[in-house]
Amino acid sequence: MKNLKTLFAMVLVICTAASSCKKDEHSLNENMSTTGALSLPANMASIKLTPANASAVQQFKWTAATPEDGGLVLYEVAFDKEGGNFSNPVFKVISDGGGIQAQVTISHKDLTKIAALCGINSSSTGKVSWTVIASKASNKKTGQESRTLQLERPAGFADVPTDLYLTGSATESGDDVSKALRFKKLEDGVYELYTSLKAGTYQLTDKPTAGGRKFYAEGTLIKEGASTITVNGDTKVYYLKYDFNVASVLEVTEIQSMGLYMSAYSSEIGQLNYTANGTWQSGAIPVVFYPFSWGRDERYKFALHTAAGIKYMGSSNVNNVSPVGQAASYFYLNAVSNDQWNNTYKFDPAADNKSVKATVSLSATGPYTHSIITQ
Incomplete structure (x- = not known):
């Protein structure tokens, strides 16, 4: 009998708690205004990109969205080709403060990548569009306003290789790319190597595998592609130095x-x-x-x-x-x-x-x- 009373009491407590929780339930209000006016940079602003400068950045700012219940709104800045509708943006980045601030700071290095994704080649100028996407829970709204930026890319690669290797019949390691010689990385995009070269051909690659990106030099310019560089004559020792930030052969010295x-x-x-x-x-x-x-x-x-x-x-x-x-x-x-x-x-x-x-x-x-x- 005592056990039955105890069981009854426990059931009563559980039911009371469930009833209490049910009374506290309320629907989540996901409604919010769209983002307000974009404020920075100005429409049609022209930016000369300097991706090799680590401190070169550009700020983007806008008016905050207003949620009906005063809750938290998160932001992303979206980029698209000029005239794009942002249904499939080429690049998105969350705003400062983990997405809660109505601004974002983007490096020139990333803006160079964005320019490349929008079809702007190195040593060229082109336009990209940008807007802000605000979200509250599952409700996501693209801003009614978008702006255009004119970006000027310098010579160089938007996506510089993380590592650099030397391979080919003219090198000390031969044609076996898995044995390619690794360059010393001086800074992002800048590499040097002391090595010998003999009669044959060589090329640069970002991975010691057949599937790596391939590069070659044409005069003082670095280009991406499967072409090779030809070496003639006797074996000699060289110092090689390349800067992919500006697509330049800095030095090839015996x-x-x-x-x-x-x-x-x-x-x-x-x-x-x-x-x-x-x-x-x-x-x-x-x-x-x-x-x-x-x-x-x-x-x-x-x-x-x-x-x-x-x-x-x-x-x-x-x-x-x-x-x-x-x-x-x-x-x-x-x-x-x-x-x-x-x-x-x-x-x-x-x-x-x-x-x-x-x-x-x-x-x-x-x-x-x-x-x-x-x-």
Whole structure:
């Protein structure tokens, strides 16, 4: 009997709770006004895009929608080809603040992508349309007003490759694209590589697979396509540098030799020979610290002789300490000036009146660095 009373009480509580919940139910009001006037940028505004400038942005602003119940409204800015009705916009982006603010900030890099999606080619000017889409729950309304932007694209790719590889019969890895040589990425869209090229052909790709995007150089311009670049003559070492932001070949320079430069003598005391994969090695190089009145000087750096002149690689530190006990970063290589004394390294004191073997690695797979082994 006691159990029956307890069960009855529990059922009564559940029914009371259900009745209470039912009384609190109300329908969701999804009604809202359409977005008001677009305010920024002005209709037919002209924007010269600079996608390589990370700080270049454009703000879009509009009047907020008014929901009947004062609830939350979310916004998207939609872009379409000039004259499009936004039924299938080419690009949409949520507004600032996770979609709740009546404005959005869009980078020139993304606007360049939008221009490309709307059929505006590089080095060309064209028009795109934009409007605002407001939504409250399942109710979505496209603004009654749209505006037109005139966008001027620079030379370059709207979608720069995330990575860059070198492949082809003229390269160190041959025609097998799965073994393509990876470039070092300096910044978005900018890549460099130290490598050798022999007679044959090569091309650039964004993936070491057959399905990657392909690129080639025509003069100083980078173009997308399956064409290849032809190399004639003997095998030579090159420095390659490309900027996809402006579709430009920045540098293709032959590296003629690399020397170990000793500051006190203001000359190179030995040469390194290129092996492969951006690496140079020397044979035994005699080292004699220069005897000044205050002591023996042991400073050095490296000199790259190129068809365009001599480039020096040395330390990021203007003044250096002994390498003994230093971290691996001590030996990292950086482009430095031709100053006789600054940004040099120091030999291990044990190298004085001995021979050393120098190795320089300018491989894209790690930091540029070097080693000195006393023999």
